[in-house]
Amino acid sequence: MPVLTTSISGWGRYPVQTCELERPERYADLRLDAACLIARGQGRSYGDAALNENGRVLLTGRVNRLLDFDMEQGILRAEAGATLAEILAAIVPQGWFLPVTPGTKFVSLGGCVAADVHGKNHHHDGSFGAHVLALEMILADGSRVTCSPAENGELFWATVGGMGLTGIIGEVTLKLIPIKNSSMMVRHHSAGSLEQLFGLMQDAAIDDRYTVAWIDSMASGSRLGRGVVMCGHHASMQEAPLDSRAKPARARNIPRDFPAWALNPLSIGAFNALYYQREGGKREPFLSDYLPYFYPLDAIANWNRMYGKQGFVQYQCVIPDATAFDGIKALLQELSGSRRPSFLAVLKRLGAQGKGLLSFPMAGYTLALDLPIRDDGLFTLLNKLDEIVLQHGGRVYLAKDARLSAETFRAMYPRYEQWLAIKNKFDPQNRFSSSLSRRLGIGGTHG
Ligand SMILES: Cc1cc2nc3c(=O)[nH]c(=O)nc-3n(C[C@H](O)[C@H](O)[C@H](O)COP(=O)(O)OP(=O)(O)OC[C@H]3O[C@@H](n4cnc5c(N)ncnc54)[C@H](O)[C@@H]3O)c2cc1C
The missing domain is CATH 3.30.465.10 (Uridine Diphospho-n-acetylenolpyruvylglucosamine Reductase; domain 3)
Known part of the structure; x- marks a missing residue:
């Protein structure tokens, strides 16, 4: 099967690495003729999970029936x-x-x-x-x-x-x-502070099947953590009679990289203030098509170019319930003190941990931040955020990660040894290996 050697990245466009790409057409063609390889779907993980520097990457896009x-x-x-x-x-x-x-x-x-x-x-x-x-x-x-x-x-x-x-x-x-139909019934609640935001997210009276909060990452002082809690569910026939159904918006595109200065504390602060007013001001429940509700960013093709050529890191962590408020507050304080603007800051509630041994979710709150790479100072800040997450018993999401250390990974994923015993049983030579797994020392040193 032909192999193309080229430079690729994850969605955050950092890191960029040279990999050997192979694109099988059918399930029957999926075979392992490279010493070490990793599968890659749509490359929407942000960092190096679907990269294999100087090694084989198996593109699965055509095996899609x-x-x-x-x-x-x-x-x-x-x-x-x-x-x-x-x-x-x-x-x-x-x-x-x-x-x-x-x-x-x-x-x-x-x-x-x-x-x-x-x-x-x-x-x-x-x-x-x-x-x-x-x-x-x-x-x-x-x-x-x-x-x-x-x-x-x-x-x-x-x-x-x-x-x-x-x-x-x-x-x-x-x-x-x-x-019953393709519409969502949505309700927004605005919160002027992190205390209020947590209060709303814990309020069973407003909770819904889908609940997420947007946070103004530039707000500080008494307004630290202000945001909008957005709740929704699939609309019933009564809620969305045929003639009322919402239509998805038209797709747009970001044709080229934004210059490095375009996203700065001033521009993001101004955007956040407007967004807070607009979305927080929606006091009545409203219908939305499921596409903009679940996938608002999909309407803007190549939105990752907004962060400029050097790319960005999405930092996503979870803090367990017992320490969540203090942990999230400490993270937001560190962030707003750094004056490094995060264009996106999203808080979600997570339920009980599942059975996946390396799965990210645990009962608590997960915060996701998009941070453009301007200089090495960002990585110093992210190391500080790791310390806060660890102190509060939390972990960082591997699908978004590009820079965690092996030591921090081990401390955050206590079921790793149990996972490794199974990995060694089914892949004793560590043939399935990625840039992420080698960086984090997952699965041993060979491969
Ligand atoms: C805009 C945006 C929003 C997102 N929102 C969320 C969110 O709300 N919640 C969330 O959990 N994640 C979210 N993500 C992350 C994304 O869902 C995950 O990274 C997902 O794994 C990406 O799928 P992919 O097909 O692009 O996989 P890739 O990025 O190509 O690969 C991701 C991992 O899956 C492995 N993999 C892929 N295909 C196979 C296969 N056939 N066999 C074995 N391994 C395979 C790869 O080896 C790699 O380790 C978001 C990402 C973006 C860009």
Whole structure:
């Protein structure tokens, strides 16, 4: 099979590395003829999870057939290269929806399993892996096996959240959820401070299946952590009669890189103030099409160019419930004190930890920040944020990471040793290896 050697990156455009790309056309072509390789779906992880510097990267984008759809039961079987966009186009008109979705539909099924992605409904429905009925995998010795919670369970739970390091996921069988139409019923609540924001997110009276908060990352002092809590659910027939259904907005594009100065404390501060007024001012419930509701950034193609040529880091961490308020407050204080603007700051509530041994979610609150890379000072700041996260018993999300140290990773992921024993059993030579796994010392030194 032809191999193309070229430079690629994750969505954050940092780091950029030379990799050997191979693009099989069919499931039968998925074979392991490189000493060390990693699968790559849509490359929407931000850092180096789907990179393999000077090694093989298997692009799964063409292995993307939808194989079987049981419309009575809402069970879908598809090749792991299929994107959520392709799946949604097939299932939404039939009255079904994804049980869990990240904030972009341009991700592959395999990527969703490997990162055990979470959505705005984690506190109600758990993460992606909790809804996967079975996986077909290709292992390091070339064998093909089925695994599920009941069959080869240890391989299954090492693969869910395992960042592609246990094998290639070939097919995924997923349980969907029923919907009545494609609209969402949404309600916004504004909070003038972090205290109020936490109060709203813990208020059972306003909680909804999907809950997320936007935070004004530039606010400080008594307004530190001010934001808007956005709650929603799939609309019922009564809530969204046919003639009232919302339509998705037209797609836009960022044609070239923004200059480095475009995102600065002044411009982001001004944007945040406007956004806070506009979104926080929506006091009445309203209907939204599911596309802008779940995937607002997908409407702007190449939005990652906004951060300039040097790219950006998305720092996403979770802090457990007991220490969440203090931890998030300390993180926001450190951030606003640094005067490094984060264009995006999002807070979500997470429910109980799942069974994926390297999965990110744990019961608590997750904060995500997009930080442009201007100089090395950013990495000094991020190391300080790691310390705060560790002090509060939390962890950083590997699917977003580009710079965590091996030592910090071990401290944050206590189930690593248990995962490693399973990895060594199914991939003793560490053939499935990525730039992320080598940086974090995951899976040993060879590979
Ligand atoms: C705008 C945006 C919003 C996002 N929002 C969220 C969110 O709300 N919640 C969340 O959890 N994540 C979120 N993410 C992160 C994203 O969902 C994950 O990084 C996901 O893994 C990306 O899927 P992908 O197909 O692009 O995978 P890639 O980036 O290509 O790969 C990610 C990992 O999956 C592995 N992998 C991919 N395919 C396979 C396969 N077939 N077999 C084995 N391993 C495989 C890769 O080896 C790699 O380790 C967001 C990303 C973006 C860009």
